[in-house]
Amino acid sequence: MEKIYSRPRSLRENPTHYCPGCGHGIAHKLVAQVVDELDIREKVIAIAPVGCAVIAYDYWDFDCSEAAHGRALAVATAIKRLRPENVVFTYQGDGDLAAIGTNETIHAANRGENLTVIFINNAVYGMTGGQMAPTTLLGQKTATTPRGRVAQEGLPLKISELLAGLGGVKYVERVSMHAPAEVLKAKRALTQAFQNQIDGVGFSLVEILSPCPTYWGKSPQKSAEWIRDVMIKEFPLGRIK
Amino acid sequence: MAKITVDTQNCKGCLLCVAACPRGLIKKDERLNKKGFNPVKCVDAAQCSGCCLCAVICPDCCIEVYKENT
Numbered sequence: 001m002e003k004i005y006s007r008p009r010s011l012r013e014n015p016t017h018y019c020p021g022c023g024h025g026i027a028h029k030l031v032a033q034v035v036d037e038l039d040i041r042e043k044v045i046a047i048a049p050v051g052c053a054v055i056a057y058d059y060w061d062f063d064c065s066e067a068a069h070g071r072a073l074a075v076a077t078a079i080k081r082l083r084p085e086n087v088v089f090t091y092q093g094d095g096d097l098a099a100i101g102t103n104e105t106i107h108a109a110n111r112g113e114n115l116t117v118i119f120i121n122n123a124v125y126g127m128t129g130g131q132m133a134p135t136t137l138l139g140q141k142t143a144t145t146p147r148g149r150v151a152q153e154g155l156p157l158k159i160s161e162l163l164a165g166l167g168g169v170k171y172v173e174r175v176s177m178h179a180p181a182e183v184l185k186a187k188r189a190l191t192q193a194f195q196n197q198i199d200g201v202g203f204s205l206v207e208i209l210s211p212c213p214t215y216w217g218k219s220p221q222k223s224a225e226w227i228r229d230v231m232i233k234e235f236p237l238g239r240i241k
Numbered sequence: 242m243a244k245i246t247v248d249t250q251n252c253k254g255c256l257l258c259v260a261a262c263p264r265g266l267i268k269k270d271e272r273l274n275k276k277g278f279n280p281v282k283c284v285d286a287a288q289c290s291g292c293c294l295c296a297v298i299c300p301d302c303c304i305e306v307y308k309e310n311t
């Protein structure tokens with residue numbers, strides 16, 4: 001029998017530190033598959049975030065750099081401007097991209113840097129213990145909103161829609177990790193976002209709704225159902241720009 | 242003819258593949274692996290169509306899929 005599905009070349013054998021059912025593992029695999037399929041493993045440079053994915057460079061088998069919390073797009077801008085022949089992408093969570101790094105995110109987008117951005121939205125701060133993130137849903141219980149988030153603490157920040165309004169931004173799509181069919185759609189969006197950079201199109205962002213079973217207090221399957229039934233009502237899937 | 246193999250020592254027992262398999266062929270193994278998780282196993286290999294949906298959702302790349310070349 002022929003092997004038709006296995007670990008992509010760009011994903012190391014190292015077992016990840018992610019919790020069971022965490023969406024980061026699926027997203028890492030997709031990135032590695034897309035890098036392999038576009039045959040850019042020798043050209044790609046990833047910028048890892050601060051957050052649960054802080055040691056993504058231990059998992060991907062291509063060049064990576066780390067950035068201070070929220071500053072991935074500033075580091076990516078520098079690398080891409082100095083090495084335009086490379087394919088540079090950031091991989092950032094909601095705390096990184098949409099809270100601490102909002103400034104860098106908005107300005108890199110507004111400058112229309114020719115970068116690929118992978119934005120993991122799990123509506124919570126994972127690594128630091130499950131505190132409220134800007135993307136936390138109203139009513140969602142977190143370590144810092146034990147009775148559920150209220151509007152006074154801000155509405156869930158729709159950073160993708162916000163960025164789509166900027167002239168420098170060329171492509172924005174929101175996808176999800178909650179079912180195999182959605183994962184396959186996410187892969188197509190990631191392929192587009194990388195191809196855009198190769199073609200010189202400009203700033204491209206894929207937002208991935210990703211389960212954090214640990215801090216959602218749900219099993220992996222219940223977390224997937226929560227995305228399907230609750231989260232995508234607040235963060236609708238599909239092409240935004 | 243198709244089959245899957247599971248890397249039982251690295252499986253974290255999230256069971257997302259159990260829900261993903263359209264034929265319900267994947268089940269939790271009651272034995273623990275070295276990490277203390279209950280990995281999964283394919284209970285009826287003869288029924289596997291090689292659709293890959295279990296492997297697609299696996300966050301830990303623990304499932305490989307094989308299919309007869311027809």
Ligand code: SF4
Nearest residue numbers: 018019022052126212
């Ligand atoms: S805390 Fe949440 S985001 Fe972090 S590894 Fe665990 S499940 Fe994933």
